[in-house]
Amino acid sequence: MSKTDQGAWPLPKVDSEIQVAAADWVLERQLTKNWNDENQRKLDTWLNQSSAHRVAFVRLQDAWTRSERLAALKRPVRRWAAASTAINLRKVSAGLGAFAIVAAISAYYLIPRYEIFSTGVGERRTLVLSDGSKIELSTDTILRLASDNPRRAWLDKGEAFFRVEHNAARPFTVDTGDRRIVDLGTEFAVQRNADSVKVSLVRGLVQIESTNSGLSAKPLVLSPGETAVSTAAEMRVSKLSPTQMDVELSWRRGLLIFDGTPLKDVVASFNRYNRTKLQIDDVTIAKLRIDGTYPTDGVESFLRVAQHIFRLRVEERGGETILMR
Amino acid sequence: MTETFDTKREGAERKPADMRKAASEVDAWFAREVLPLEAALMQFLANNWRNRSEVPDLLQEIYIRVYEAAQKQLPLAAKPFVFATARNLMMTLLRREQVVPIETVSDLEDLSVAADTPGPDHSLIARDELRRLQTALDHLPRRSREAFLLRQVEGLSWREMALRMGITEKTVKWHLNEGLRTLADILYRTSKNAGKKS
Numbered sequence: 187m188s189k190t191d192q193g194a195w196p197l198p199k200v201d202s203e204i205q206v207a208a209a210d211w212v213l214e215r216q217l218t219k220n221w222n223d224e225n226q227r228k229l230d231t232w233l234n235q236s237s238a239h240r241v242a243f244v245r246l247q248d249a250w251t252r253s254e255r256l257a258a259l260k261r262p263v264r265r266w267a268a269a270s271t272a273i274n275l276r277k278v279s280a281g282l283g284a285f286a287i288v289a290a291i292s293a294y295y296l297i298p299r300y301e302i303f304s305t306g307v308g309e310r311r312t313l314v315l316s317d318g319s320k321i322e323l324s325t326d327t328i329l330r331l332a333s334d335n336p337r338r339a340w341l342d343k344g345e346a347f348f349r350v351e352h353n354a355a356r357p358f359t360v361d362t363g364d365r366r367i368v369d370l371g372t373e374f375a376v377q378r379n380a381d382s383v384k385v386s387l388v389r390g391l392v393q394i395e396s397t398n399s400g401l402s403a404k405p406l407v408l409s410p411g412e413t414a415v416s417t418a419a420e421m422r423v424s425k426l427s428p429t430q431m432d433v434e435l436s437w438r439r440g441l442l443i444f445d446g447t448p449l450k451d452v453v454a455s456f457n458r459y460n461r462t463k464l465q466i467d468d469v470t471i472a473k474l475r476i477d478g479t480y481p482t483d484g485v486e487s488f489l490r491v492a493q494h495i496f497r498l499r500v501e502e503r504g505g506e507t508i509l510m511r
Numbered sequence: 512m513t514e515t516f517d518t519k520r521e522g523a524e525r526k527p528a529d530m531r532k533a534a535s536e537v538d539a540w541f542a543r544e545v546l547p548l549e550a551a552l553m554q555f556l557a558n559n560w561r562n563r564s565e566v567p568d569l570l571q572e573i574y575i576r577v578y579e580a581a582q583k584q585l586p587l588a589a590k591p592f593v594f595a596t597a598r599n600l601m602m603t604l605l606r607r608e609q610v611v612p613i614e615t616v617s618d619l620e621d622l623s624v625a626a627d628t629p630g631p632d633h634s635l636i637a638r639d640e641l642r643r644l645q646t647a648l649d650h651l652p653r654r655s656r657e658a659f660l661l662r663q664v665e666g667l668s669w670r671e672m673a674l675r676m677g678i679t680e681k682t683v684k685w686h687l688n689e690g691l692r693t694l695a696d697i698l699y700r701t702s703k704n705a706g707k708k709s
Contacts, residue, residue: 209688217662217669233534240534241541241574248542249695255641256648256663300645302664306675326677328657343657461677 207232208242212250300330300340308459308483310440319358322347324377324437325459325482345377347438350390361397365416368393374408375435386413386426386434394421442480449474452488453509460485468510471498537581544589545577549699552597560601573597647697655690658683 211229215221233240305311305323313321313329315336323329327344337353341362350358352371360367362378365385372390376383385394387408394414395405406421408414411431414423426434429445436443442455450472453464459482466472474496480488485507492498492509501508552573556566576596577586586592648656654676661667661675673680 205692206688209691210684212691213684213687219668237575237578238571240538241571241578244538244541244578245546245574245699246691246695247538248546249698250691252640252698253644253659253663253691253694256644256659257666258641302660304660304665304675307677326675328660342653461674463677 204236204238204242205246208239208246211243212246215247216250300332302328302330304328305344307461310437317353318351320349322349322438341376341378343378345375345437347373347375347435349373363416364397366395366397368395368405382415382417384413384415386431387411388431388435436479437482440482442482442484444476444478444480446475446477448472449476449509452476456482456485456488459483462507463505464507464509466510467508471509471511534582537578537585540581540585540589541578545574545593546699548590548593550701552593553700555594555597556601569597569600573600576600643698643701647694647701650697651690651693652686654686655693658686659690659694662687 211232214225215229218225233243303311303313303323305325305327307326309325311323313323313331315321315331317337319337321329321339324345324347327346328342329344329346330340330342332338335356337350337356337358339348339358339360341360346360348358348360348369350369350371350373354370357368357370359369360376362376363383365383367374367376367385369390369392372392373388374390374392375386375388377386385392385408387410389410392408393405394408394416406414406423408423411428412423412425413431413434414421416422433443433445437459442452442459444452444455447455450466453466457463462485464485476496478488478491489500489507489509493500499510501510549570553566553570556569557563560566560569573593573596577593580586580592580596648659651659657676658672661672667675669680669683672683676683676686
């Protein structure tokens with residue numbers, strides 16, 4: 187493609203097909219358990235086809251190798267107290283040369299910015315911070331805590347319930363989407379969905395801000411019993427009765443409580459907690475109102491109720507369970 | 512590629528294993544010496560080429576030329592070689608177009624100033640690298656970021672990732688594929704000074 191000057195014009199288009207193929211090869215080689223000579227031969231064949239292939243592969247392989255450094259982020263929850271993480275320089279320097287001291291100091295400053303905690307589908311997990319605050323992670327959730335300040339959190343996915351110890355000097359913040367929830371000693375839940383964020387306050391006070399500098403929304407202060415749902419366009423607040431708040435947070439007890447809940451929302455709830463996915467195949471039943479309390483993994487018993495009490499048909503199709511009239 | 516039994520013979524063909532070793536030397540050199548120049552090179556091309564949309568294509572062509580030259584012989588100093596290749600390519604293309612005002616040619620001669628940006632400070636690289644990775648990760652699409660975290664931090668297999676994310680293995684591969692390409696672009700094209708979200 188580029189052996190002579192004459193071949194250069196018109197320029198070879200950045201061939202995204204080549205980039206995608208090169209990325210595929212990098213991933214194949216990294217994730218294949220027994221990479222053998224046959225695999226290598228196929229890769230070599232592709233690489234030999236063109237320098238464009240080689241260059242793309244080298245570049246993406248380098249990016250992958252660099253990203254392996256992220257493994258440093260995997261750490262158990264540790265007590266954070268400045269004294270215990272500081273390096274005792276006197277101990278380090280005894281018997282070491284200057285270079286080793288520099289290396290030790292560099293390693294200290296390589297503290298990762300955050301630690302990651304996650305749950306699988308149907309899993310729940312509770313984190314206890316050294317200041318006594320508790321964070322409950324719901325199903326299929328990813329939460330990050332800043333390493334130098336565990337009172338700074340990011341909710342990347344799913345839902346978490348926070349019971350925060352009061353500390354006026356250091357408010358607890360949760361960033362999710364383009365919202366920041368600031369709180370001073372309260373109990374609240376944050377739920378991150380594809381296109382909205384829901385905050386439910388049980389006790390205390392929280393303030394919800396926008397972290398997107400493009401939006402000029404004023405910070406909103408929530409009172410206990412209130413739920414705020416914010417989408418790209420707006421933030422809507424509703425007041426819930428204690429029973430309704432209980433329904434909202436029933437996952438903390440391993441339960442899903444439905445109280446006149448439309449079938450489509452019931453199905454969505456079960457799908458968050460279970461790998462077997464339910465689907466509604468008939469738009470007329472989507473708004474059917476469902477009552478009842480089920481364990482989060484109670485799909486089977488819900489399907490029995492759907493059949494016998496709501497007289498719906500249930501069919502297995504291609505790994506999914508379909509509900510229809 | 513046929514193997515030869517008498518390697519002392521003049522002009523003997525190299526064995527596949529030798530070829531692979533030589534190839535990986537060039538690869539290692541390319542990753543170590545050329546890729547860190549990508550941000551400066553992109554800037555250089557953007558400043559000196561009329562048609563911004565052709566800049567990524569120029570970059571690809573420059574990489575190919577540099578790589579092929581290195582296969583014959585590794586350049587002593589990567590930075591001057593890469594930027595000289597870039598200058599030569601731009602001049603060749605302009606000449607072929609035959610729309611070369613004299614001023615444009617002499618402008619290109621002065622481009623050495625832009626190319627003399629400071630080289631990478633190796634002592635700071637390790638310290639900044641993890642933070643740059645985290646910033647880059649923040650810019651990935653949500654699902655790609657999730658896939659990357661599950662693989663690089665948690666060390667899950669294809670199957671485990673598929674189960675955790677609630678999707679097929681094929682879709683996991685697609686998300687990782689997109690994530691890797693985007694991550695590469697961000698890592699190589701963000702200059703050291705850009706730490707904030709763009």
